[in-house]
Every structure is written in C-alpha cells, then in structure tokens.
Amino acid sequence: MAKKYLEKNVLDAAIERLEIMFQNFDNIYFSFSGGKDSSVMIQLANMVATRLNKTFDVLFIDLEAQYYYTIKHVEELKHLSQIRDFYHIALPMALRNAVSVLQPKWICWEEESKHLWVRDMPENCINIHNCPFPWFKKGEEFEDFIIQFADWYQKKYDGPVACGIGIRTDESLNRFRTIAFHNHKIMFQNHHWSTKLKVHEKHIDVYNFYPIYDWTAEDIWGAVSQLDLKFNYIYELMYKNGISIYEQRLCQPFGDDQKKGLNQFKSLEYETWSKVLNRVNRC
Numbered sequence: 001m002a003k004k005y006l007e008k009n010v011l012d013a014a015i016e017r018l019e020i021m022f023q024n025f026d027n028i029y030f031s032f033s034g035g036k037d038s039s040v041m042i043q044l045a046n047m048v049a050t051r052l053n054k055t056f057d058v059l060f061i062d063l064e065a066q067y068y069y070t071i072k073h074v075e076e077l078k079h080l081s082q083i084r085d086f087y088h089i090a091l092p093m094a095l096r097n098a099v100s101v102l103q104p105k106w107i108c109w110e111e112e113s114k115h116l117w118v119r120d121m122p123e124n125c126i127n128i129h130n131c132p133f134p135w136f137k138k139g140e141e142f143e144d145f146i147i148q149f150a151d152w153y154q155k156k157y158d159g160p161v162a163c164g165i166g167i168r169t170d171e172s173l174n175r176f177r178t179i180a181f182h183n184h185k186i187m188f189q190n191h192h193w194s195t196k197l198k199v200h201e202k203h204i205d206v207y208n209f210y211p212i213y214d215w216t217a218e219d220i221w222g223a224v225s226q227l228d229l230k231f232n233y234i235y236e237l238m239y240k241n242g243i244s245i246y247e248q249r250l251c252q253p254f255g256d257d258q259k260k261g262l263n264q265f266k267s268l269e270y271e272t273w274s275k276v277l278n279r280v281n282r283c
Contacts, residue, residue, distance in 0.1 A: 010215050011223060014041075017193060017211040018048040021164065022056075024188070027157040029057035029087075030164035031146070032077070034070040034232060035250045036220050038166035041212050042077060043229045045164060049082035056164075058083055059149060061142065062090045062125065063252040064108035065118045065276050068269055069234040070250055076230055087149075090125040094139045098256040103281035106254065107139055118275040150206045151199045161206040162188075163197070168215050217245045237268045254280055 008016070021028055022045075030045060032038045042058065049056055060074055078086050090109050097106045109117070109127065121127060128138070135148055154161045186196035188207045197206040212220075224231050238248045241264065253262050253276055265273035 014211045022054045025162040028162040032060045041166035046080040055084040057085045067234045073232040088125040092138045097254045100281040106280045
C-alpha cells in the first residue's frame with residue numbers, strides 16, 4: 001500500500017519523499033524553472049542530500065525571454081553544495097507564440113535572431129555550438145526535449161534514474177490528474193507521487209517524482225520563511241505590484257495563458273519589457 005501522509009505536515013512529508021528518492025537511486029536530477037516551487041524543492045533536496053552524503057544534478061531550460069531576477073536566482077542556486085552537474089540548457093527550441101496568428105511559434109536562442117535576443121547567451125551553458133545531445137534538432141519542442149533528455153540521461157548512467165519535478169496539484173486539474181490516477185501509470189514501490197516515464201509509448205528506467213505535490217502556495221512561502229531559503233526576488237516585486245501569491249507565474253511570456261501577464265514585464269522590469277516587446281511577431 002502507498003503511504004498515507006495525513007498524519008504529517010507537508011514539509012515532513014516532502015523530506016521523507018526526498019529521502020526515499022536518495023535512498024533508492026544513485027542518479028537523480030531535478031527539473032528547475034527558476035520559480036518558487038522548484039526552487040524550494042531543490043533546496044530541500046540539498047538539505048537531505050547533505051545529510052545522506054548524496055549528490056544530484058539539475059536540469060534548467062533557459063527560455064531566453066525571462067526576468068533578470070529569475071536568471072539571477074538560477075545562478076545563485078548553481079552553488080548549492082550537493083549539485084554534481086547543472087545542465088543549463090540554452091538551445092533553439094520552439095515555443096508557443098499566442099500573441100500572433102502569423103507566427104504561432106518562436107524559437108528561443110535562434111542564431112538568426114541574435115540581434116533580437118532578450119538577453120546575452122549565458123556563460124557555461126549548453127548551446128547549439130557545444131550541444132552534447134545527438135538527437136537535438138533546432139526547433140525541437142520543449143515537451144519533447146525533456147522526454148529525450150530523460151532517455152539520454154538514463155543511457156548515460158546506464159541504470160535507474162529519479163527525476164524530481166516541483167509541481168503542485170492545487171495549481172491545475174492536469175497536475176492533479178498526473179498524481180491522482182493510479183490505474184493509468186506505473187509507480188515506484190507503489191508511491192502515488194511517482195510515475196514511470198514513457199518514450200515512444202515504451203517505459204524506460206526513469207521515474208518522475210513529485211515531492212511537493214500536496215503543497216499550497218502558503219506552504220511554499222512558509223518554508224522559505226521558516227527555513228530561510230533563497231527565493232526569486234521577482235515574486236517580491238509581483239506582490240508589491242498587486243499580484244497575489246496564487247496568481248504569480250514565471251513561464252515563457254508568449255504562451256496562451258502567460259500572455260495575460262505580459263504587461264507585468266513593463267511594471268517589474270522595464271528594460272526587459274522593451275526587449276520582450278520586440279522579440280516576436282505580434283500581429
């Protein structure tokens with residue numbers, strides 16, 4: 001039977017889940033967006049890994065059109081003590097452009113559009129010139145890349161792999177379904193907060209784990225305060241600008257939902273806003 005966590009607070013439950021990951025897997029990576037949820041997850045993982053004398057890797061996909069403070073936060077977390085490899089990906093991927101009917105997709109870090117880049121190429125990143133992934137092609141979809149990366153990572157280490165993902169089910173129905181429907185997935189040791197990954201409809205030896213799936217926004221900020229964790233300062237600016245903790249989002253700005261918050265760039269980071277405004281076709 002999967003364990004029930006009703007008798008625990010969410011912090012203790014998350015730490016126990018991370019302990020299960022580190023005790024059962026030698027090769028672990030965490031997906032990091034620069035946002036509050038994955039940030040808290042990684043910092044908790046570092047605490048657990050320190051105590052258990054373990055290491056882990058981090059996957060961060062840089063979408064170019066991001067807040068200055070998001071990248072600053074990413075850079076400071078690169079120095080966590082237990083990180084082995086930090087995969088800072090700045091490859092030309094295709095992303096949704098919901099602000100235009102003429103250009104439904106745009107390609108971040110595209111060499112031909114270098115004069116329009118929102119930011120300079122970060123140092124020590126994986127880019128088109130040093131890409132170690134033989135399967136990558138310019139214009140690959142973000143969703144396809146993360147699956148291909150998991151497959152590549154598992155083959156690299158030739159053994160079972162755990163991938164930590166910092167999603168919370170109270171943010172969307174789809175996220176709830178990812179965790180809740182046990183009959184449609186293979187779980188690790190029957191833990192409902194895990195899912196065995198598929199590539200081309202075939203399961204591979206990679207499990208996605210969701211250690212903070214049952215947290216709320218209040219829990220996230222409570223952990224930041226209680227444990228004195230580092231956080232992305234852009235959230236402070238959002239709050240001061242009248243955005244509640246339940247509505248704050250950091251995804252790439254031109255998506256179907258994210259376009260509603262485009263004007264926040266203007267309010268929070270004016271110089272970034274002017275570059276974002278000119279980055280894609282808006283007709």
